[in-house]
Amino acid sequence: MIxxxxxxxxxxxxxxxxxxxxxxxxxxxxxxGTLPVLDKExxxxxxxxxxxxxxxxxxxxxxxxxxxxxIKDFGALSFDENKIRMINDxxxxxxxxxxxxVVDEECELMRALSLMKKHNITDLIIVNNENRLLGxxxxxxxxxxxxxxxxxxxxxxKEGLSL
Amino acid sequence: xxxxxxxPLLIFxxxxxxxxxxxxxxxxxxxxxxVLMLVTGMQFGFYTQExxxxxxxxxxxxxxxxxxxxxxxxxxTGFFEYVAILMAKKSKGNTWHLLVILGSVTTxxxxxxxxxxxxxxxxxxTVVIAQILGINPLPFLISxxxxxxxxxxxxxxxxxxxxxxxxxxxxxxxDFIINLMPVVLITWVCxxxxxxxxxxxxxxxxxxxxxxxxxxxxGAALKDRxxxxxxxxxxxxxxxxxxxxxxxxxxxxxxxxxxVAIAFLWINPDINKILKEIExxxxxxxxxxxxxxxxxxxxxxxxxxxxxxxxxxxxxxLLLCIIxxxxxxxxxxxxxxxxFTMAMVPIILNIGNSGINTDPLWWALALGVGFGGNGTPIxxxxxxxxxxxxxxxxxxITFKMWMKVGLPIMILNCLVASLVFIAIFLIKY
Numbered sequence: 001m002i003x004x005x006x007x008x009x010x011x012x013x014x015x016x017x018x019x020x021x022x023x024x025x026x027x028x029x030x031x032x033g034t035l036p037v038l039d040k041e042x043x044x045x046x047x048x049x050x051x052x053x054x055x056x057x058x059x060x061x062x063x064x065x066x067x068x069x070x071i072k073d074f075g076a077l078s079f080d081e082n083k084i085r086m087i088n089d090x091x092x093x094x095x096x097x098x099x100x101x102v103v104d105e106e107c108e109l110m111r112a113l114s115l116m117k118k119h120n121i122t123d124l125i126i127v128n129n130e131n132r133l134l135g136x137x138x139x140x141x142x143x144x145x146x147x148x149x150x151x152x153x154x155x156x157x158k159e160g161l162s163l
Numbered sequence: 164x165x166x167x168x169x170x171p172l173l174i175f176x177x178x179x180x181x182x183x184x185x186x187x188x189x190x191x192x193x194x195x196x197x198v199l200m201l202v203t204g205m206q207f208g209f210y211t212q213e214x215x216x217x218x219x220x221x222x223x224x225x226x227x228x229x230x231x232x233x234x235x236x237x238x239x240t241g242f243f244e245y246v247a248i249l250m251a252k253k254s255k256g257n258t259w260h261l262l263v264i265l266g267s268v269t270t271x272x273x274x275x276x277x278x279x280x281x282x283x284x285x286x287x288x289t290v291v292i293a294q295i296l297g298i299n300p301l302p303f304l305i306s307x308x309x310x311x312x313x314x315x316x317x318x319x320x321x322x323x324x325x326x327x328x329x330x331x332x333x334x335x336x337x338d339f340i341i342n343l344m345p346v347v348l349i350t351w352v353c354x355x356x357x358x359x360x361x362x363x364x365x366x367x368x369x370x371x372x373x374x375x376x377x378x379x380x381x382g383a384a385l386k387d388r389x390x391x392x393x394x395x396x397x398x399x400x401x402x403x404x405x406x407x408x409x410x411x412x413x414x415x416x417x418x419x420x421x422x423v424a425i426a427f428l429w430i431n432p433d434i435n436k437i438l439k440e441i442e443x444x445x446x447x448x449x450x451x452x453x454x455x456x457x458x459x460x461x462x463x464x465x466x467x468x469x470x471x472x473x474x475x476x477x478x479x480x481l482l483l484c485i486i487x488x489x490x491x492x493x494x495x496x497x498x499x500x501x502x503f504t505m506a507m508v509p510i511i512l513n514i515g516n517s518g519i520n521t522d523p524l525w526w527a528l529a530l531g532v533g534f535g536g537n538g539t540p541i542x543x544x545x546x547x548x549x550x551x552x553x554x555x556x557x558x559x560i561t562f563k564m565w566m567k568v569g570l571p572i573m574i575l576n577c578l579v580a581s582l583v584f585i586a587i588f589l590i591k592y
Binding site (some may be wrong): 022061063069076 | 225241248286287290291294296297370371372374375376378379380381382383384386502552555556557
């Protein structure tokens with residue numbers, strides 16, 4: 001089975017010249033976490049995750065200390081006004097991820113899930129051969145479809161059903 | 164000057180100069196410099212492969228490696244974070260007390276374990292504590308590096324120059340304790356209060372979230388209590404052995420590896436995990452610098468300098484000692500202190516050949532090199548580590564910032580050392 005059968009076609013996206021505030025509006029209004037970034041020709045040039053914004057707020061020591069289990073209370077780091085103010089000055093183009101992992105709609109489910117595991121992403125962007133946005137599929141979307149098919153295969157004992 | 168004297172001087176100076184620019188990794192430069200020195204020496208007749216091999220002080224290398232292994236094993240248990248948090252909580256959020264506590268922890272640890280690694284491991288936790296309290300971590304980071312540089316000068320194993328000096332001059336662990344610990348202790352306390360003065364504005368600010376500090380769970384930072392207990396016992400035995408190694412006629416490197424062997428057998432760790440964390444680049448750096456300095460020595464350059472200084476040594480030892488303290492400090496602040504120490508060793512040995520008692524000169528060198536490291540951000544590797552962590556934390560320390568703190572302290576330290584030397588000389592003679 002291929003991605004075409006389980007991807008969402010109504011994708012939330014954002015333009016490259018948008019601000020972080022605009023991105024936050026889309027994230028919070030629609031409860032999504034991944035926004036493909038499009039250029040003026042509507043081609044996918046990057047991807048912007050909600051966690052990219054959060055990275056600005058998370059304390060920097062997370063990157064250089066191994067074990068943070070001992071911190072029970074983040075104290076003065078819990079709410080830092082300066083960081084909130086910082087986001088107004090940043091364009092998403094500066095902190096988005098360029099060259100995101102994209103696949104076409106004929107992509108097999110197994111391959112899709114493997115790519116997501118390897119690249120550590122939760123949503124996979126689907127494009128056509130001109131790199132224009134066709135859809136998006138989350139790990140849950142793909143995995144549930146795959147599990148359904150596997151289970152169906154076992155019950156009906158159909159052999160040779162290609163996935 | 165003959166070509167056999169000019170070439171080694173040129174190669175060595177070039178090696179050091181490129182290392183200072185930091186444009187190329189220092190281990191790479193050291194290896195290239197050492198190899199070039201040997202090959203050139205063989206070509207022009209001032210250096211042989213046998214001499215090169217002899218110039219490598221394996222006692223130094225062995226001691227460094229042995230202690231590195233023990234420190235890595237210690238670090239994997241979460242020991243450093245555990246101690247830092249446990250002690251920091253005792254400050255109850257008072258910023259001055261926090262500095263004294265964290266500074267003391269770093270210093271005591273760096274007297275017995277590698278200076279640099281201690282700072283590498285205490286600095287991140289310091290940043291966490293400071294940020295959670297809502298105070299600026301920079302005064303703490305700078306102080307930890309400076310205090311550990313100063314304190315590390317007190318013991319044989321406290322910093323690499325001391326390891327080299329001890330090995331080449333034949334000083335024991337106790338020799339260092341008897342001769343250097345007193346003056347280092349005095350200097351350390353003066354430095355601490357000087358830091359209090361320099362950072363007085365930072366220490367006046369009260370930290371907001373003391374409750375968050377007190378909620379920190381030191382035990383949660385301890386990843387492997389069983390191994391830590393065993394390691395503490397092994398380290399205690401090893402340090403005891405260090406105190407008495409001269410009676411057993413054990414070289415310090417053997418003592419270190421006795422500790423490693425016992426730790427390995429008792430704990431049965433994943434060797435590959437440990438070996439991955441060893442800084443092999445540093446060991447290569449040492450080996451090939453030894454070879455490089457060996458070339459300088461076999462060309463006769465250092466012997467000539469030694470003979471020249473011997474005349475001053477016999478007429479006015481105190482003056483030469485003072486010159487050594489300040490000269491070594493300045494050189495150590497600008498140039499890497501390892502090659503400088505390595506180059507000074509044959510010089511002092513040559514002065515000794517004229518029958519002069521060079522003990523005071525060795526101590527002057529050790530103190531000068533140790534204290535000089537505080538002067539500039541590049542003066543000691545611990546400083547570079549602190550600068551890197553500050554940079555990663557997006558609160559960088561500029562050259563100017565460091566010099567404002569480090570340079571006066573270096574001068575203060577050398578002043579105290581000089582006064583102590585003058586006092587001792589007046590009493591003795």
